[in-house]
Amino acid sequence: MKVLRNIIISLLTGILWLVVLQYFLGNRYTFADQAAYKGDSLFNPYQRIDKPEWLKGNFHAHCHAWNGITNGHGSAEEVHRAYDSLGYAIHALSNYHEIDTSLHRRPAYIPAYEHGYNIQKTHQQVLGARAIFWNDFIFPQTVHNKQSILAALQRDPQAVIVLNHPSKRQGYTLEDLKVLTGYHCMEVVSAAAKSFEEWDTALSSGKRVYIIGNDDLHNVRTGDRLGRVCTMVYAPTQRQEDILTALKEGRAYAAEIGAGQDPYRVPALLGLKVHADTVSVVLTDTAQAIRVITENGRLWKSFAHCRALSFRADTTHAYYRIEAQFENGTVLYFNPVFYSEGTSPATITASIRPVATWWHRAIGLLILLGWLLLVKRLWGPGSKRGWGRGRLQRSE
Numbered sequence: 001m002k003v004l005r006n007i008i009i010s011l012l013t014g015i016l017w018l019v020v021l022q023y024f025l026g027n028r029y030t031f032a033d034q035a036a037y038k039g040d041s042l043f044n045p046y047q048r049i050d051k052p053e054w055l056k057g058n059f060h061a062h063c064h065a066w067n068g069i070t071n072g073h074g075s076a077e078e079v080h081r082a083y084d085s086l087g088y089a090i091h092a093l094s095n096y097h098e099i100d101t102s103l104h105r106r107p108a109y110i111p112a113y114e115h116g117y118n119i120q121k122t123h124q125q126v127l128g129a130r131a132i133f134w135n136d137f138i139f140p141q142t143v144h145n146k147q148s149i150l151a152a153l154q155r156d157p158q159a160v161i162v163l164n165h166p167s168k169r170q171g172y173t174l175e176d177l178k179v180l181t182g183y184h185c186m187e188v189v190s191a192a193a194k195s196f197e198e199w200d201t202a203l204s205s206g207k208r209v210y211i212i213g214n215d216d217l218h219n220v221r222t223g224d225r226l227g228r229v230c231t232m233v234y235a236p237t238q239r240q241e242d243i244l245t246a247l248k249e250g251r252a253y254a255a256e257i258g259a260g261q262d263p264y265r266v267p268a269l270l271g272l273k274v275h276a277d278t279v280s281v282v283l284t285d286t287a288q289a290i291r292v293i294t295e296n297g298r299l300w301k302s303f304a305h306c307r308a309l310s311f312r313a314d315t316t317h318a319y320y321r322i323e324a325q326f327e328n329g330t331v332l333y334f335n336p337v338f339y340s341e342g343t344s345p346a347t348i349t350a351s352i353r354p355v356a357t358w359w360h361r362a363i364g365l366l367i368l369l370g371w372l373l374l375v376k377r378l379w380g381p382g383s384k385r386g387w388g389r390g391r392l393q394r395s396e
Ligand SMILES: [Zn+2]
Pocket: 114, 121, 123, 164, 165
């Protein structure tokens, strides 16, 4: 009985410690105003692009890892072989808290892992990772928890930090995305989840966040999700630094691959230019429909059956982003052009509130102290109460 009692007390103490650590001992932030982009000139991430030299990439795939505790089937070699056969220049394996190094001698090798083991699937992808950040908050995370994880991941200065599948289990809510900073990209489209509302919310709140599209592959053997979504990256070489810089600076777009699509010939962007306030776009293939989207995902204009188009932007909209849909089911999603005031991407604009942080910590420590006193009083040495003899018996 005594052993069982001690196990239950230890378990409850452990859970209480995790709750207090997550909700009371961490940093509290104050978030900057949620302002849309401002400025007179349009910033265009694609301005320097004039050749269709895109690298096809997938940055999110899992294989068998951690003795099968995590969801992943097939070996690293099988995953890499499968992506090689589909014309991918870049294929990062991103197991949970584990960096795959099997391709480290190849060009376009990206060391990566998926961060997060919490119940609400608030996950981040760390691309170009040099080390693993092990901590996480396991219960549903507050926006302060999420901001402090992003701040910790940012300590690796070369890494590209991506919010993974934000709409899945509401890992990131729309309210979170209005204020969170400190990440470069969002996995807006994957075979597991689409998060356009989340992306448009972040963009409409003035966050310079670029798109990534991934398979989020978990089973290479069944091929489920394999080759369905990719990111096309415009980098001068296949060196890791060039690929990471291209992602950080928005020289990429996401593609959903239609069933009839030749995987070696995904439609590409030939050019997207801004001259004064005129935006012109040229694609390699004729699209069935091209949509121009503005704040909060509003459809602003659409064009049918064309390969090239241009439109005039004006400051009534903060950004314009383009989607191109093809007859075979393939859809391309481009990063926006936006009126800019020069905020660099991934700058953390939230600041720690020291007084609120220390108040919360003091409350947390009081809760822990109260629990320890209660345990000592009820069941500690010298206490007259045994297991099962409660207040009722005493008060008789
Ligand atoms: Zn995930």
